[in-house]
Amino acid sequence: MQHLDEGLIHAWLDGALPPEDAAAVESHAAACPECAALVAEARGLLAGASRIVAALDVVPGGVIPQKKPADGSLWRALRFTPARAAIAATLLVGVASMFTARRQSTTVTSSPIPAPAATSQSAPAAVVPPSAPVVRENTAANRPSADQAQRPTTPLRREPAVAQKAADTLGGVGSAAQAVTAPAAPPAAPAAAPLAEMRAGASAAGVRAGAARAFNAAAAVRDAEPLRCFRVAADSLIEALGIPSVLVLQRDSTGALIVRGATPGLKIDSVLVGATWRELPANTTVVSIPGRSGQPAIQLTFAADGTRGRMQAGTRTADVGIERTACRP
């Protein structure tokens, strides 16, 4: 009696065998314990693989775009069908839509940045004139030193449409946070001593440089000199939360500190909106990423020169591998 091979068993379980062959397999499996065991194993693999494939279908519930770029009437006709309308427009990246995954570009998201109390320049937090640029307007005046510290300052460019929509999405909160004056940092801090200034700046205000940055604005800051870089070891939790594999602390052209994400090749490709980077005593660094709907707040704590860190995401904590890395590839 010839034993059943794996391919045949799977074909039988998939109902792909003609009736005579299927009957032969079935009767053999009934008579042969080894083959019966193989069949049982195959059933398990079949079901397991199905479940795993189904797990790919992460459905955050639909981030439904109001409009998409139209490529012509046929395309539009194909897009708007009852079937489509019924399917939640899943964006797998919506899993961690606050941050972008390694290869993606800047996010423009609505992070719930608390509007700082007395420092907001614009009067009511809720009112944001649509034409207001989504960036501090007074930083040039406040931080001339920061400009010096930068490479040639490119005025932050942004797609007006994107920035405006981002502002609308954020409501007034994010933009009000944008209007927060930079804390009174000592002027004329030379580029050579970013650390002291960073400490002073970082400790003064909790939330910095938050809110929306349009894609082009991110492009403008991409060339700014990174101050610190850390590589985060990847695992599925890190990936699920969308934490980039390299965290970069930078100062943008307005002088604000921003936390960015980069690929392992040190290619900066994301801004962690609303994230803060603090240096604490005992050589500890804390990166805090605010939570949003569906995403808990995340805090990464690590020794500035060490190799281990701790991540807290909501109520979960986990050890993570974090190591200091050179900011140049």
Added chain:
Amino acid sequence: MTDLDRLFREFNEPLVRYLTRRLGDRDWAEEVAQETFLRAARQERIVSERSWLFAVATNLVRDEARKDARRRRRLDLLREQSKADAVVEPEPLTIERAEEAAMARRALEMLGERDREALLMREEGLDYTEIASALELSIGSVGTTLARARRRLVEAYESLQSGNGARGSHAAS
């Protein structure tokens, strides 16, 4: 255009799902699906429609995988713009589900391309004849291909799972 409408109604959803699982990117998947249907519209007659559609879509994906990253960035920008337009907040997605999805994706990527495609097509209900035709395999080898794909996927997933368990995630703090 009736044929195209019918084809679209019947096959768009499974095709997009197959492509999304294959690519990990819903927008890209929809673009490929639309291109597939446009090509179908140009055909005089398609004998085995589902198989043909999946075959064309699969080949498009393979071709596109060779293109450079610039195209993806453009798509990313479009997606970011439409996210900025969005007003509907997604349902909260648990970390656990997101973790599973990330692990599932990593496990799937450990499969060979053909094995992966065969498995994803099977999960969309294509039969052995259709899979054989779409991937240019002999019908006799489809079973072996699926057996190998399923075994590797499950083993890969389990090893990722146990790798994470060893990291010592504490449940509560």
